[in-house]
Amino acid sequence: MDDKFYMQEALKEAFKALEEDEVPVGSIIVYENKIIARSYNQVRRLKDPTAHAEILAITQACSFLNYERLNGCKMYVTIEPCIMCAGALILSRVDKLIYGASDNRQGAFGSLFDITKYKNTQHKIKVKSGFLKEECASLIQEFFKEKRSLLQ
Numbered sequence: 315m316d317d318k319f320y321m322q323e324a325l326k327e328a329f330k331a332l333e334e335d336e337v338p339v340g341s342i343i344v345y346e347n348k349i350i351a352r353s354y355n356q357v358r359r360l361k362d363p364t365a366h367a368e369i370l371a372i373t374q375a376c377s378f379l380n381y382e383r384l385n386g387c388k389m390y391v392t393i394e395p396c397i398m399c400a401g402a403l404i405l406s407r408v409d410k411l412i413y414g415a416s417d418n419r420q421g422a423f424g425s426l427f428d429i430t431k432y433k434n435t436q437h438k439i440k441v442k443s444g445f446l447k448e449e450c451a452s453l454i455q456e457f458f459k460e461k462r463s464l465l466q
Contacts, residue, residue, distance in 0.1 A: 317390070317412055320344055321446045324390040324414075327354040327367060328453055334359055338453050341367035341391040343375040343384065343408070350387070351375035367391060368399035372406050383407040392450040394421035394443065400429045403439055410440040414450025 320342060327340025331354035343351040351374035356365040368391055375384055388410040395403060395413065400422035403411060416425045423429060423441050430441060 315347060317442070317445055320349070320388075320390045321392075321412065321414060321450075323349060323352065324392050325446070325449060325453070327352050328392045328450070331355045331367070332453065332457060338457050339367045339391065339393045341371040341389060343371050344388045344390070345375070345379065345384075345386055350378045364398065366396070366399050368395050369402055372402055372408075376406065385409065388412060390445075393417050393454060394423050394425055396420040397422045397426075397429075404429070404437045407437050408439055410442070412442045412445050414444070414446050415454065416443065416447075 324340040324342045327342065328338040331340060332338040336355040336358055340354045342349050351371040353370035353374060354367045356370060357363055368389065371389065372384065375387060376382055384406045387408050389403065389408050390412045392414045394415065394417040395411070396417070397420065411423065413423065418425045420426055424443060430439065
């Protein structure tokens with residue numbers, strides 16, 4: 315299985331968020347070519363501002379591995395992670411992050427700022443950005459376009 319397959323799996327998770335009227339972000343974690351965690355944003359559902367797809371997937375993956383570190387793991391996420399999620403990725407020791415669309419308002423891997431540029435972070439994550447960018451971006455753009463139209 316390749317990056318395209320895994321990102322399509324993350325997109326499936328984002329569609330679950332969309333169905334629940336959550337911001338449509340999906341994430342999966344892969345270890346030894348096997349999906350060990352999958353999640354989507356559940357902020358409204360759980361009434362928890364930290365219930366981002368990435369955080370929930372990290373919790374699942376740590377539980378699956380029975381370890382607080384995700385060495386050897388890759389995370390696929392449809393949108394560039396925010397500052398909170400970037401911190402969680404570093405602390406959990408994810409090896410590689412592959413994300414779809416950039417987030418100019420909150421992205422912490424090159425858009426708003428780039429956490430990988432800081433020399434003192436305790437773990438360096440390899441990052442691949444823009445993967446299936448159009449599919450990932452259009453999902454979230456349509457979500458917010460619909461939300462704005464309801465306000466008018």
